[in-house]
Amino acid sequence: MLRFQRGDEAGFRVLVDRYRQRIFAFTWRFLNGSQESEDIAQEVFVKVYFARETWRPAAKFSTWVYVITRNTCLQALKKMGPRLSVDSRQTEDGRELIETLADGNAKTPSDHALAEEKSRRIADALDRLPESQKMAIILRRYDQLSYEEIGEIMNCSVQSVKSLLFRGHVSLKEHLKEYFADGV
Amino acid sequence: MKCNEVKELLIEYLDESLDARRRQAVDEHLCDCNSCRKERDGLLSACEMMADYQAPVVSDQFTRQVLQKVHERSQKQQATGLFDRLVAFMSFRSLPALASLALLAGLGYFILSNRSVNVNNEGFSGTQKIEIVRDLKDEDIIRDLEIYENADMLENLDLLVDLEAVENYEAEK
Numbered sequence: 001m002l003r004f005q006r007g008d009e010a011g012f013r014v015l016v017d018r019y020r021q022r023i024f025a026f027t028w029r030f031l032n033g034s035q036e037s038e039d040i041a042q043e044v045f046v047k048v049y050f051a052r053e054t055w056r057p058a059a060k061f062s063t064w065v066y067v068i069t070r071n072t073c074l075q076a077l078k079k080m081g082p083r084l085s086v087d088s089r090q091t092e093d094g095r096e097l098i099e100t101l102a103d104g105n106a107k108t109p110s111d112h113a114l115a116e117e118k119s120r121r122i123a124d125a126l127d128r129l130p131e132s133q134k135m136a137i138i139l140r141r142y143d144q145l146s147y148e149e150i151g152e153i154m155n156c157s158v159q160s161v162k163s164l165l166f167r168g169h170v171s172l173k174e175h176l177k178e179y180f181a182d183g184v
Numbered sequence: 185m186k187c188n189e190v191k192e193l194l195i196e197y198l199d200e201s202l203d204a205r206r207r208q209a210v211d212e213h214l215c216d217c218n219s220c221r222k223e224r225d226g227l228l229s230a231c232e233m234m235a236d237y238q239a240p241v242v243s244d245q246f247t248r249q250v251l252q253k254v255h256e257r258s259q260k261q262q263a264t265g266l267f268d269r270l271v272a273f274m275s276f277r278s279l280p281a282l283a284s285l286a287l288l289a290g291l292g293y294f295i296l297s298n299r300s301v302n303v304n305n306e307g308f309s310g311t312q313k314i315e316i317v318r319d320l321k322d323e324d325i326i327r328d329l330e331i332y333e334n335a336d337m338l339e340n341l342d343l344l345v346d347l348e349a350v351e352n353y354e355a356e357k
Binding site for chain 1: 192194195196199201226227229230231233234235236237239240241242243246247249250251253254257
């Protein structure tokens with residue numbers, strides 16, 4: 001990032017390659033598998049490019065990128081509306097993105113169906129959470145960030161992060177309870 | 185520890201983020217409390233299930249597309265920037281000149297539309313009015329000049345008329 005800030009454009013390319021999967025995965029989960037997730041993730045890096053002068057070396061670069069990602073996703077959510085339609089999760093050939101994921105791990109058709117069902121339930125359960133709880137859970141559970149880092153990104157205290165995680169997990173447990181009960 | 189305190193710490197407990205003292209306290213409570221154990225097991229199942237929710241792999245074209253968007257936006261910003269600078273330049277630099285021009289034009293119009301002709305009042309008595317000619321036509325100006333040039337004659341004409349009247353009166357007598 002320092003190289004890029006000093007004008008080394010190749011440094012920007014390296015940054016994009018290094019962080020693209022992480023940022024895309026975050027936007028994908030936060031926006032409930034929306035087809036626009038990749039566009040939004042690209043937008044994050046475009047913003048990083050034009051805001052490079054505002055980054056201070058004292059701050060962790062990944063935290064700074066996540067802040068931009070968070071703000072970009074929240075803006076996108078406002079534009080998309082409170083709930084994404086099922087269609088927005090479909091790929092160009094009409095299949096749901098969640099189906100394509102399930103295919104990767106499925107060995108038999110029934111495995112495929114189970115995996116698909118599981119992914120859909122998780123996505124729906126996450127989507128039911130308030131934005132702040134969903135964001136905290138994604139950052140903790142999937143991005144493996146510390147409570148302090150999550151607090152910096154979400155601009156709240158560590159205690160608030162813990163509270164969000166607790167309430168979010170309790171809600172998820174309730175939403176996924178039927179799935180456990182089915183023993184699937 | 186009480187159940188509500190333990191339940192609030194369960195996520196940190198499962199994350200192994202608790203300090204040793206509190207971890208031990210939770211462990212001891214869970215040994216004795218069936219309700220909190222059930223709560224822990226439910227949260228653990230949810231966390232394990234969440235781990236299976238994998239995001240797809242980003243496309244190979246991602247970086248290229250980002251660079252493309254950066255390039256397009258840079259060009260757009262340059263074009264907008266040039267236009268903005270041009271407008272600012274025109275507004276800023278030309279403002280005094282435009283203001284002066286407007287002032288001169290207004291003044292000129294005012295002067296031309298309200299033009300006054302100074303009457304040469306040599307030969308006039310101080311009690312006589314100075315006539316202001318408003319019409320700019322040449323013939324009017326000339327006529328006025330002739331009148332003023334002949335003012336003495338007009339004055340004398342009155343005298344002549346009076347004299348003639350007197351002469352006629354005396355003649356009739």
